[in-house]
Amino acid sequence: MNDHLILVVDDHLANLKLACDVLEWSGYRVSKAADAEEALREVEQSPPDLILMDIELPGTDGLLLTQRLKSGEATRHIPIVALAASAMKGDDQRMLAAGCDGYISKPIDTRVFASQVAQYLNESNGS
DSSP: OOOEEEEOOOSHHHHHHHHHHHHHTTOOEEEEESSSHHHHHHHHOOSEEEEEEEOSSSSSSSHHHHHHHHHSSSTTTOOOOEEEEEOOOTTHHHHHHTTSSSEEESSOOHHHHHHHHHHHHHHHOOO
């Protein structure tokens, strides 16, 4: 079991549960949030090693939340990976411009999801 804490932010409860279940089964510690305000509280209480961010959240969307986190002194170092339901041409550039360190398409592929997440953790650790 590893010691990485991953925050999953998604307003669709089925997507949130699936992502968390796969990550927990793979040995990660997981926290979850259904909107931007809850995500900010989670980050403040227990800063994660990685954030998986749904870009379409109610209220403050995931890209605005990413920009906010990347502009904060205490949170700019946390890698943020967008979870995007449908990546249209140019969406990847929009996500990267907002500060995302990459993206994973939804619905997630449970067979490779944990290894995709591990790649982003390894990149952030300089591996």
